[in-house]
Amino acid sequence: MTTPAPGSLILVTGVTALKLLEQGYKVRGTARTLSKAEYLKSGPYAKYAENFEIVEVADLELDGAFNEAVKGVDGIAHIASPFHYRVTDPYLDLINPAVNGTVSLLKAAKAYAGPQLKRVVITSSFAAIMNPLKTPGHVYDETQWNEHSVKFTEEKQKATPPNEAYRASKTLAEKALWDFVKNESPSFEVAAINPTFVFGPVIHSVKDAESINTSVFLLFKYFAGINKTIEEGPAPKGFVDVRDVADAHIKALQVEEAKGQRFLNCGGYFTWEEVIDILRKAYPENEYPAPTGEEAPLAVFDTKKSIEVLGLKYISLKDSVLATVESVKRFV
Numbered sequence: 001m002t003t004p005a006p007g008s009l010i011l012v013t014g015v016t017a018l019k020l021l022e023q024g025y026k027v028r029g030t031a032r033t034l035s036k037a038e039y040l041k042s043g044p045y046a047k048y049a050e051n052f053e054i055v056e057v058a059d060l061e062l063d064g065a066f067n068e069a070v071k072g073v074d075g076i077a078h079i080a081s082p083f084h085y086r087v088t089d090p091y092l093d094l095i096n097p098a099v100n101g102t103v104s105l106l107k108a109a110k111a112y113a114g115p116q117l118k119r120v121v122i123t124s125s126f127a128a129i130m131n132p133l134k135t136p137g138h139v140y141d142e143t144q145w146n147e148h149s150v151k152f153t154e155e156k157q158k159a160t161p162p163n164e165a166y167r168a169s170k171t172l173a174e175k176a177l178w179d180f181v182k183n184e185s186p187s188f189e190v191a192a193i194n195p196t197f198v199f200g201p202v203i204h205s206v207k208d209a210e211s212i213n214t215s216v217f218l219l220f221k222y223f224a225g226i227n228k229t230i231e232e233g234p235a236p237k238g239f240v241d242v243r244d245v246a247d248a249h250i251k252a253l254q255v256e257e258a259k260g261q262r263f264l265n266c267g268g269y270f271t272w273e274e275v276i277d278i279l280r281k282a283y284p285e286n287e288y289p290a291p292t293g294e295e296a297p298l299a300v301f302d303t304k305k306s307i308e309v310l311g312l313k314y315i316s317l318k319d320s321v322l323a324t325v326e327s328v329k330r331f332v
C-alpha cells in the first residue's frame with residue numbers, strides 16, 4: 001500500500017494542521033465545539049480556507065464519536081488526548097477515556113472511512129516506554145514498554161499518584177492500538193509517535209497561561225517569576241519541540257517504512273537549570289531561582305529510528321525554550 005499524497009484528505013484530531021496544509025494536503029480538523037475553533041478561520045489558516053474544514057466531535061471517548069469525521073479520508077493523525085493531572089479515579093478519569101478514545105477512532109476508521117484510508121498515526125507518549133524504576137544511564141528505545149505503571153495502578157487503584165496513572169493510561173492506550181491491529185486486521189496501516197516532555201510555541205488560541213499545556217506552563221512559571229524553586233525530579237529528562245512532534249506525525253503518514261512502527265520522539269536532554277540559564281541570558285531583566293547544583297538523573301534516549309526512518313531534524317533546547325516564551329509572554 002502507498003501512503004497518502006499531497007492533495008489527499010487527512011483527518012487531524014487536535015490541531016497540528018498547518019504543516020499539512022502548507023504541504024498541499026486537504027485537512028479536516030476536529031473540535032469539541034465549533035465555536036472554540038473559530039480562530040482557525042483567521043490568522044495563518046485563512047489562506048487555506050478552501051482546503052480546510054472543521055467538524056465537531058463533542059466527546060472523543062464515546063463509541064461512534066468519529067463515525068462521521070472519518071468518512072472519505074485518506075489518512076488520520078490522531079493527536080488529541082486528555083492531558084491533565086486532576087485525577088480522583090485513574091480508570092474513570094484517565095485510563096478509560098484514553099483507551100476508549102483510541103479504540104473508538106480505530107473502530108470508526110475500519111467501519112466508516114472507506115477503502116481509500118491508507119494510514120492512521122496516533123500520538124502515544126514516552127510515558128508508554130519509560131520505566132520509573134530504571135536507574136540513571138538506562139538506554140530507552142522503541143522496544144520497551146512501561147509495564148510498571150500499569151501494574152502499579154492495578155494494585156493501588158485510587159491511591160495511585162496522578163503521574164503514574166497518566167503513564168498507565170498512555171501505555172494502555174497504545175497497547176489498545178496494537179491489539180486492535182492484531183485482532184481486527186484493518187486494511188489501513190498504523191504508526192505511533194512517543195514524544196517526551198513537549199516544549200515549543202503554543203499555536204492554538206489560549207485565553208490565559210493556565211490553559212496552556214502542562215510542560216509549557218512549567219516553563220512559563222519560571223519566565224514570569226512565579227516558580228522560585230528548581231526541582232529536577234526523578235523522571236528522565238528528554239524534551240521535544242511541538243513542531244518536531246507535528247513533523248513526526250506527518251512523516252509517519254508519508255514514509256512507507258513507518259508502517260507498523262512506534263517512534264521515540266525526543267530532541268535532546270534538558271534540566272530545569274539549563275532551561276533557566278537560557279532564560280536568564282535571553283531575558284536578564286527577570287528574576288530566576290539561583291542554581292542549586294542538583295544533578296538531574298539522566299537517561300539515554302535512542303532516537304535513531306525517528307532520525308533514520310522519519311528523517312527528523314530536531315530543534316535545539318535553546319530554540320525551543322525561546323520560541324515557547326515568545327508565544328506565551330503576553331500572559332505575564
Ligand SMILES: *[C@@H]1O[C@H](CO)[C@@H](O)[C@H](O)[C@H]1NC(C)=O
Nearest residue numbers: 061062063095096097099100
Ligand atoms: C470506556 O471503557 C470502559 C472499560 O472498557 C467502559 O466501562 C466504559 O463504559 C467506556 N466509556 C465510554 C464513555 O464509552
Ligand SMILES: *[C@@H]1O[C@H](CO)[C@@H](O)[C@H](O)[C@H]1NC(C)=O
Nearest residue numbers: 014015198199200201213242
Ligand atoms: C498543547 O495541547 C494541544 C491539545 O490540547 C495540542 O494541540 C498542542 O500541540 C499542544 N502544544 C504543546 C506545546 O504541547
Ligand SMILES: *[C@@H]1O[C@H](CO)[C@@H](O)[C@H](O)[C@H]1NC(C)=O
Nearest residue numbers: 218221227229230231232272
Ligand atoms: C516549579 O518547577 C518545578 C520543576 O523544576 C516543578 O517540579 C514544580 O512543581 C514547580 N512549582 C510550581 C509552584 O509551579
